[in-house]
Amino acid sequence: MFKYYKIFLASIFYVISIFFYNYSSYMDYKQKEIEVVDDKLKIGAYTVYNILGEDFFKKAINKDSISQEEDWENINKLSYYNNHANLAFIYSSIKKDNKVYLTSSSASKEELEEKSELHYFHHYEDAGESLVNSFESKEILYDNYTDKWSSFRAVHIPMTLENSQVIVISAEVSMEVFNKIIDDIKYKYLEETLLYLLLTLPIIFTTYLSIKEKTLENIMMEHEVMRSEKMAALGEMIANIAHQWRQPLSVISTGVTGMKIQKEYGILNDEEFDKTCQAINDNAQYLSKTIDHFSDFIKGERNKVVFDIADNINNFLTLVQGSIKIHNINIVLDLEENIKINNYPNELLQCLFNIFNNAKDALIEKKVENKYVFISSKIKKNHVIIKIKDNAHGIANSVLPHIFEPYFTTKDKSKGTGLGLNITYNLVTKGMDGSMEAYNVSFTYNKNEYAGAEFRIELPYE
Template sequence: MKIIILFMMFFSSVIAQINIEKNESFSDIEKEYIKTNTVTIGMIEDYYPFAFKNNGKPNGYSYDYLNLIIKKSGLKIDIKMDTWSNILKKFKNKELNLIDTISYKKDRESFTNFTEPYFQIANVIFARKGEFLDYENFESLKGMKIGITKDIYYYDTVKDLNLFELVTYKNSKENMKALAFGDVDAAFNNHMSGQRYVSEAGYTNIKILDELNSNTIKKEDLRIGVEKENDILYSIINKSIKLISRKELEKLNNKWFSTRIIPDNQVNDIGLTKEEKKYLDEKEFINMCIDPHWMPFEKLDEKGNHIGITADYYKVLSKMINQNIRVIKTTSWNQSIEYAKSRKCDILSLAMQTPERKQYMDFTTPYLKIPIVIATKLDVPFIDNIASLKNKSVGIPKGYAFVELLKKKYKNINIIEVDDIKDGLKKVNQGELYGYIGTLASISYQFQNGLGTALKITGKFDEKWELAIAVRNDDKILFNILEKLVEKMDVLEHQRILSNWISIKYEKEINYTIIIYLLVAVFVIALLFLYRQYSLKKSNRDLKIAVEKKTKDLQALNESLESRIKEEVEKNLDIQEKLFKSEKMASMGEMIGNIAHQWRQPLSMISMGATGMQLQKSHGLLSDEFFEQTCIDINENAQYLSKTIDDFRNFILGDRTKVVFTLSNEINRFLSLVKGSITNNNINMIVNIEKELELFGYPNELLQCVINIFNNSRDILLEREIKNKYIFITSYTENNNIIIKIKDNARGINKDILPKVFDLYFTTKHQSKGTGIGLHMTYNLIVKGMNGSIEVHNAKYTYENNEYSGAEFVIKIPKET
């Protein structure tokens, strides 16, 4: 909801700019072609992860890439999915305008215009485990039956080597199946689709033997092919590809290839002995138990899939040794420990070494070292000494190794064992526990998923949770293999996995220079708020008495007393000025509360950024890019705080000097001042202001009018408990006048009171909430101060296919007032 409110105008402008760029990229002939033609493209139906069918519908990396081209060009494209042989045949016969995932070959130039490659894939040799143990190169496969996909781009190259007996199959799936069942001795296939079908079919007897020599067979370059004679379409496709941004490509790559692919032949770089290689060839699965409720480290999702940090680690480790690691499902960490004792699982994914566990498990070198922190309620001060928790009740999950260590080191802390992290944080929130002890990453994850809205991280322990792979102590070969894997884990891979999952939300000891400034600012705001409360009540009471008295006096004035009339008019103008200041004071108090709320998030972001850099530095993960980006984020948030103060100051100090001002700037200033109220009350602001509209008048008074109308709309939306709250602000030019319309969806104003809304002291609110001054003042500022007009009526309208009704204020101001 916050994102919609804060960035609606930004998104609209970006989308408009994109459309402008897209239209300007194509010639008139190309635009006409796009408008009048539907083109067809052939895509492979079983080429995971690039093109495949999911529930009968196209899916995959290439399908998403094609949709980006459609988005950039506006082309209408009909997708035809079939085997590679069939779509290549149809493309040659001009039954298709485009073909996807085609690789460049010289003999294809006669019927194809090729785009640049959008992806390149290594081709590898698949073989059965336990075979080709002395493999060195292609010569080792001489005379063997080799499976290969029909019409693959490198078929002729392999055939010309005259080394193998080639057996063709219609697709990768059939190729892998033939290898698994012994119909061929080895199979040539691209790495990704081959691995997918091996995993999908559960072929545990297949391994990757080697990568095809890139000097002999180039990597598979995926391109889009365009029919040879269609130069217009070829130009449109190439221009569309150039319009795809780097960020869009990064998003696409992250979606389909979030885990870095490690070729399985790297197993030879790990340094395994022959005995260890034989062990892996003969072992069907490595059975692993996990903690099913410990995110972001790990859990079993609703479908029973292993997700989290350790899931990413074990995907990498599994590929490094080309071995299936199977998760044994348990309902709790305690049950996983019991399964390890009874040998139902070979390893524990992430465990801390203790004397008791050493009786049945061996532990590798720790591959994660995570800070231990304590989470408490928001009103608990920063804890810089764990000894201050003396006699306090703190929670930690049952079976965790840290329970044993904490009880020994901090005997005065009352350790309460809870079911899991959610149970522990819930009990802290309900006041049953003073705090919850856990890892920084797991607590931060729960906070970000809404579990800790009333909690915070208050302090940290000197100790770190050193987590390793726990291996059953009766299997020394498996332990040696896993120890080598941990030692060989790529540093960049380690950093990528942690960066994907760990975000920091840690309240560390605060820089006192910053806190002094913040305290002074909060103190000043508090004084202004208290003064506003006092002066508002006094001013309203005095003004009401004064206005009533002057109104009676004016009615009794003699027509001949011209001088007295002039004097009374001047006095009434003075009263109107006081009324304006009174209403401005009321708005100021409300905005102070809004600003205080607005500062929370940027202050939190500054704190999170600083502590995030510290944590990554302590792990040796702090990169220059992350450091520079975090500094930029801290500076942007500081600039935002400064801008908020400037907007508030300009509103308070503004005078009644006529100036030329831009309407959009004042509306943006209004949005900044009421941002806290918008966010707190979940109001959707839909703003559509015509650019560069200029007025000559009083910007602060117009701003006050908009705030008054907004406050009335907000109050009635809350009073009537409207579920989806909307306030719309639009502007445009009409007959040398600037029109501003403000409407809501609060179901409108009662017809009986509609004519009275601008009357002085007329209000339908309780006396504690309304004075009846705001809309009356708005009317005078528009009509008398700006020579304009304002009216209100009930309107019915449609937004996003939903019918709404509400009050609509229409302000008309001459361009030169």
């Protein structure tokens, strides 16, 4: 009865871990989406300059510089882009006699239909403090503000023309749209968490039944721990891959939208078309490659096959690329080419994943500013040597002799089970007929001195 109680507690711990991990992923993704919105605002602001051109801004110095016909033409151009980009407004301004004047602006659909307002050299009485300050600061400024119309998030980009005139190009998105993006992320992650738990319930139930049939408690516990660690790894990899896909999908979406707008303006040339299509194809191939690597890992087949060490390491890096980017970890590779061994590629992937996670956690916990993980491989006599080291200042001498022991951990109980390195050690020594050790090292890289922990895996090479 006691062993089934342990299984129940392990299941509860697993569910709680999924919630906490997805919450952490949500916070990371929320920040990334805010950056995406800010990048979209910057693109919108620079589009004002690109559409109107520097000649316009050089002559836009007073009320009589631009005709009403030219002003309406500019309004229509800016409004066309603004509506397609789903922004609130894009505009430009200058400062004269300590007053801010609009020199161009997009317009609402009602203003376009009624031609109710000309924007050129309109005194912008409601100019926010960040817009006013941007003329002097010469820095890109972001601002959340509320005026008599609504609430907005804006970017203001100062530019100095050849004639020394300072202009500011700006773009705004309504806070209603901005907050909806954040709310959508929150609900999306909640749905994903519940869906993931729902999908894994059959696995947990199947695990329970298979363990129940075991006769020896030590076999039962080993099987459960291995499966739990693998599922935890899968949960993190799913979040990693979701993060990895956002940038390629953004490139594809931006490329298609850009070509559409360029075609409608009649400025799409063959060179730009070919370049964009190539970028779309490259990113689509990258997405396909990620699916293949994840599919190979999730199958978990224990087949002894001949595989290439460098390819295996690069496949592993593809699976953790999201975590690498989120935590700004620099990966330094020194891989000997064409090392092929007859062994278990999935087991090696799990070992690399567990060691990388320990290095990542140490780099974050010790607040290392420039984070590095070094991975090397080489042949030495009849063995393949794989080394993974970090610059997280090493492992305490009192801790180092115990790191491969089961349930030994220096982390908070909510963050670690103490089984990851024990499982890794057993996979290498018992599963792949190899050896493994860990020690502290000091080394020089790019003329800088570092200290960290190094894990050494030795596998037979036939």
